[in-house]
Amino acid sequence: MYFKTTYLILMFIILLVFTFQSGRGSDIGNSGAGNGSSNKSPESYITFENIGHISYYRNESQLQKIARLEKAGKFKDLIKTLENYVSNFGITNFRRDSGLLWKLAQLYEKTKQTAKAKWLYRLILKHTDKGIEYVKKYYDSIAKNDKEYYVPIDYYYKLIEYRKQIDTLRPARGKLNNMGTSVNSDYEDYGPAINNKNNLMIFTSKRNREDQLKGVKINEDLYWTEEKDGSWTDAQPLENINTKFNEGSPCLSKNAEKLYFIRCKTPQGHGNCDIYVAENQGKNTWGNVQNLGKKVNSRAWDSHPSLSHTGDTLFFASDRLSGFGGIDIYYTY
CATH class of the missing domain: 2.120.10.30 (TolB, C-terminal domain)
Structure with a gap:
């Protein structure tokens, strides 16, 4: 009888632990659903498949569709269309078409998808110098408690432009000797x-x-x-x-x-x-x-x-x- 009672108590404890762990997994899987606070890594909100494959992406028919949806106020369809469009971005798009990222970030914020909005604002801050203070204002307003800081992008791009005009490596003055035709060719x-x-x-x-x-x-x-x-x-x-x-x-x-x-x-x-x-x-x-x-x-x-x-x-x-x-x-x- 003693052993039977002990066995039943142990089985009951195991059942409780299993139920608790299952409940935790369910809560984690569903936390933030519908409010943009998903536990999914921010880097996976949008996958940019064309990075490294094309420099610049442009689709006129899709841009016209985006304009129509925005004019009609169909924000749910507009978000999906924008997400699909920017997912095709090449690296040049992030500077030339940052306005589309900005528009999508604003829509995320408007629809209470705060985590996605912050992720996009950070992406814009890293890759554009257009209206930087305006972007900072919006980012700061929704990220007051965040600990991630960014480099002032306007300063960064000024530095890049400056470095294009000067030599960062200044060797000692000396005589420059061409290595001759045994090494150099008629090309670069x-x-x-x-x-x-x-x-x-x-x-x-x-x-x-x-x-x-x-x-x-x-x-x-x-x-x-x-x-x-x-x-x-x-x-x-x-x-x-x-x-x-x-x-x-x-x-x-x-x-x-x-x-x-x-x-x-x-x-x-x-x-x-x-x-x-x-x-x-x-x-x-x-x-x-x-x-x-x-x-x-x-x-x-x-x-x-x-x-x-x-x-x-x-x-x-x-x-x-x-x-x-x-x-x-x-x-x-």
Whole structure:
């Protein structure tokens, strides 16, 4: 009898725990339904599928439909149509068509979808300099208790414009010597990376050109040259690295055992341009080429890898949406 009673008590406790956990899961799944306070990550409110695939999206018939719905005051249909339209945005749309994002954010606020509205206001603040104070006013009015702060975007863009006019790197005054025809071509040659012994240089060149029916196809490739007896050898293409796609922005590790570079517009890539790494296999040959993967590369443009002096941190540029502006600097280690 004692054991039977104990068994029944244990079964009752297990049943209570199971019921409580089921109830919690249900509450979590339904919290905020209809009021814009969903637990879904803000980054997944709208998925921008075209980032890294097209620069700019425009559909005149859909824009006319948006105008008609707005004029008729059909806000529910207008929200769905706007969401569908902006989900097709390329990276340029976020600056040129920020008014559509603003309109959608206002509709979210009007329909009590506050979390979505705040998410869109933050996105606008990061990617436009139009009417910035006006956007700040609205964002601040609904985000008084939020702890996420943003960089003043008007200052950010002024800084970008300023940097276009000056050299941020000012080397010591000296004599500039052209490396000559053994290295340079009649076309663009740029982005050199040199090993720590100063006797191996890898750079990007647009010398690889092919005449086609639609015009000349320019293929960016990586070339290498080495210093021997005080002069540089004829530049040669990196045969195991270059493909029919574009390669560029080389970066050598401190001991030149690894080469970081970018490859663009490949079917296997994650975005417009991805960062890759290759291993030095001796005698200026490189192999075991690997994409750095989704933890580094995005669906947007990722480029200009640069290693820290210690070699344990990789810095790079990207125009992904999580940044403060058009192009930002990221790092990984």
